[in-house]
Amino acid sequence: MSLEILADSTISGLALGGIYALAASGLALVYGAAGVLNFAHGSLIMIGAYAAWFMFTLTGSPVASILLGFLIPFTLGVVLEKVLFSPFRKKPNETINIIFVSIAAALLLEIFSLVVFGPRRKSIPPLMTGFYNLGTFTISAQKLAIITVSIAMLLLLWIFLTRTRLGIMIRAVSQDAESAQILGVDLKRIYTIVLAIGSGMAGISGFLLGSIFLIYPKMGELQLIISIIIISMGGLGNVQGTIISSFILSLIQSLTATYLSLGWSLPIMLAAVCVIFIIRPTGIFKGRV
Amino acid sequence: MNTLQKINILAIAIFLLVNLIPFFLSDRFSIYIVSRSLLWAVVALQWALLLGHAGIYSFGNLFFFGIGGYVAGIAATQGYNPVVCFIAGSLLAMALGLGIGRLTLKLKGIYMAIFTFVIQEATRHIVQLEHLAPWTGGPVGLQNIPKIRIVGIEEMYVQYLMMLILFLVSIVVSYIVVSGKYGLLFRAMRESEDFASILGVNIHRIRLLVFSLSALFTGLAGAMFALTSGGFTDEMLLVTTSIDVLFMIIVGGMSTFYGPIAGAFLMTFITENLRAYLLGELAVVRIVIISLIIPIILKFFNRGLVGQFEFYLKERERAKSIKLTNL
Numbered sequence: 124m125s126l127e128i129l130a131d132s133t134i135s136g137l138a139l140g141g142i143y144a145l146a147a148s149g150l151a152l153v154y155g156a157a158g159v160l161n162f163a164h165g166s167l168i169m170i171g172a173y174a175a176w177f178m179f180t181l182t183g184s185p186v187a188s189i190l191l192g193f194l195i196p197f198t199l200g201v202v203l204e205k206v207l208f209s210p211f212r213k214k215p216n217e218t219i220n221i222i223f224v225s226i227a228a229a230l231l232l233e234i235f236s237l238v239v240f241g242p243r244r245k246s247i248p249p250l251m252t253g254f255y256n257l258g259t260f261t262i263s264a265q266k267l268a269i270i271t272v273s274i275a276m277l278l279l280l281w282i283f284l285t286r287t288r289l290g291i292m293i294r295a296v297s298q299d300a301e302s303a304q305i306l307g308v309d310l311k312r313i314y315t316i317v318l319a320i321g322s323g324m325a326g327i328s329g330f331l332l333g334s335i336f337l338i339y340p341k342m343g344e345l346q347l348i349i350s351i352i353i354i355s356m357g358g359l360g361n362v363q364g365t366i367i368s369s370f371i372l373s374l375i376q377s378l379t380a381t382y383l384s385l386g387w388s389l390p391i392m393l394a395a396v397c398v399i400f401i402i403r404p405t406g407i408f409k410g411r412v
Numbered sequence: 413m414n415t416l417q418k419i420n421i422l423a424i425a426i427f428l429l430v431n432l433i434p435f436f437l438s439d440r441f442s443i444y445i446v447s448r449s450l451l452w453a454v455v456a457l458q459w460a461l462l463l464g465h466a467g468i469y470s471f472g473n474l475f476f477f478g479i480g481g482y483v484a485g486i487a488a489t490q491g492y493n494p495v496v497c498f499i500a501g502s503l504l505a506m507a508l509g510l511g512i513g514r515l516t517l518k519l520k521g522i523y524m525a526i527f528t529f530v531i532q533e534a535t536r537h538i539v540q541l542e543h544l545a546p547w548t549g550g551p552v553g554l555q556n557i558p559k560i561r562i563v564g565i566e567e568m569y570v571q572y573l574m575m576l577i578l579f580l581v582s583i584v585v586s587y588i589v590v591s592g593k594y595g596l597l598f599r600a601m602r603e604s605e606d607f608a609s610i611l612g613v614n615i616h617r618i619r620l621l622v623f624s625l626s627a628l629f630t631g632l633a634g635a636m637f638a639l640t641s642g643g644f645t646d647e648m649l650l651v652t653t654s655i656d657v658l659f660m661i662i663v664g665g666m667s668t669f670y671g672p673i674a675g676a677f678l679m680t681f682i683t684e685n686l687r688a689y690l691l692g693e694l695a696v697v698r699i700v701i702i703s704l705i706i707p708i709i710l711k712f713f714n715r716g717l718v719g720q721f722e723f724y725l726k727e728r729e730r731a732k733s734i735k736l737t738n739l
Contacts, residue, residue, distance in 0.1 A: 160526070207707055210711050211710065211711070216714070218469065218521050218522055218525070219469055219525070223658065223662065223710060224706065224710060226658075226703075226706075227702070227704075227706040227707055228703070230652075230655070230699050230702070230703040231699075231700065231703045231704070233699075234696055234699050234700055234703075238696065344651065351526060351530070355526055359523075384542075386537075386540070386541045386542060386543075387541070389534075389537045390534050390538050393530050393531075393537070394534060396526075396530050397527065397530060397531060400516075400519065400523060400527050404523055
């Protein structure tokens with residue numbers, strides 16, 4: 124009995140970890156390569172979830188909704204970079220100004236979805252229904268589908284970053300922007316692409332979140348905080364570290380929720396971040412992107 | 413008379429004018445606005461000491477406000493004397509400020525921003541926990557804190573007077589610190605920590621000083637808020653409340669002394685009036701306005717209103733002195 128509960132909460136943790144990893148690796152990519160701590164990331168997750176929900180109610184096809192859930196945050200990422208972030212680059216107080224501006228963007232997106240979609244909570248129907256029986260264990264197909272989709276997306280990201288010309292350019296920029304520029308990398312273009320891809324990842328994680336939890340205008344706040352916790356643990360801007368720490372964190376979260384109490388999981392995670400920052404200000408994992 | 417003196421005299425004149433309001437317009441609403449403005453002016457000023465003067469990217473200064481408010485509120489509901497509550501709230505906030513300052517001596521830039529943001533968020537979740545509900549009231553917050561009463565004075569005037577005392581004490585102490593030697597050291601640290609420490613500035617001591625000062629008065633403001641309004645909820649620790657205060661700081665100009673104060677008075681006046689006359693839909697309108705104005709101010713008036721004014725005065729003075737030397 125207790126073994127089944129353990130297995131079940133582990134599977135839930137892994138599914139949640141996949142979702143977190145998608146969102147947080149987007150944020151880590153943006154911070155690592157574009158040097159922006161994007162406080163609008165949570166709102167992009169929420170926008171992705173709403174876009175996917177909209178497409179799903181329109182067509183009923185999960186593939187179409189995942190596409191729209193990716194594309195709308197993707198274009199929003201381009202707009203964010205071009206309109207809001209680029210004017211503050213290479214100016215005094217760059218870090219803090221961009222944080223302020225991204226908070227403003229987050230508020231605007233929240234208000235937009237509140238006005239357009241209303242305060243009522245929406246949900247995307249599960250991707251797959253039913254259970255698989257493995258002897259005494261039962262695994263819900265929905266969680267397996269989420270794990271599969273998120274791992275597939277993370278693999279795509281990994282292939283993009285290591286095997287394509289553009290991905291290698293992004294990694295070069297994240298290691299040393301000036302040297303990359305000397306070697307002929309167009310920084311502005313890379314920043315725009317990175318923001319677009321990071322936001323698109325946020326959108327997909329929003330779609331997956333929407334299929335297990337409810338969608339509402341303020342859902343992004345919690346996701347933003349969780350993503351920030353994860354990228355701080357993974358060493359800001361380090362994508363591999365981020366993915367590993369998001370699975371660690373989600374397992375801790377689902378196990379605390381099962382065995383302790385739901386209320387404690389977030390404070391414990393936040394306290395863990397503070398301790399990590401004090402002991403190792405650069406996160407647990409070394410290296411970037 | 414130099415620019416600094418001119419600005420000081422102007423600020424005092426405006427301050428006196430604003431504080432005439434409670435004596436002439438004796439309606440509840442205007443007194444409420446003035447006392448709230450005084451409160452937020454203190455919070456914004458203390459935050460700007462960290463952000464604008466010392467260049468420490470604190471993103472969770474309301475943590476100290478929350479600690480002050482919750483500690484004083486809990487102490488007051490246990491039946492302690494208000495003076496004890498104030499001392500407990502502000503000193504605990506200061507101790508935590510020293511602690512945070514001590515732990516984060518080496519954190520810079522974005523790490524500092526995340527650390528402080530996370531601390532405030534964690535506190536917000538902790539006070540909401542069911543286990544702590546007997547003390548903090550859980551998600552409902554502290555209700556029915558015994559309010560401060562002074563015999564013979566109406567409640568709204570008591571609130572105003574307490575805020576005025578808080579404001580005057582905090583502003584005088586901060587002015588002495590900022591305009592003196594330490595203010596110079598703060599600004600040296602903001603411009604470049606490494607360079608300042610090469611020149612012999614004890615960066616660690618300065619950081620601890622600015623943190624404890626900011627925490628002390630923010631905590632006192634929280635305690636004052638809890639004991640004069642009679643309630644304290646986790647709303648004060650929300651990110652949106654932080655954004656309201658940050659917006660005051662940005663509008664006024666975060667590197668100037670009077671900027672955050674002016675911003676607090678201006679924004680409190682505008683938002684409280686909006687809240688009174690635009691019912692229901694207000695939250696949306698206000699947030700849309702704020703979020704549209706933030707990028708514009710940061711891009712085109714990044715000194716803020718007061719900063720821009722000071723800059724104008726200084727430029728004029730400089731132009732005059734150049735003309736004089738050319739004669």
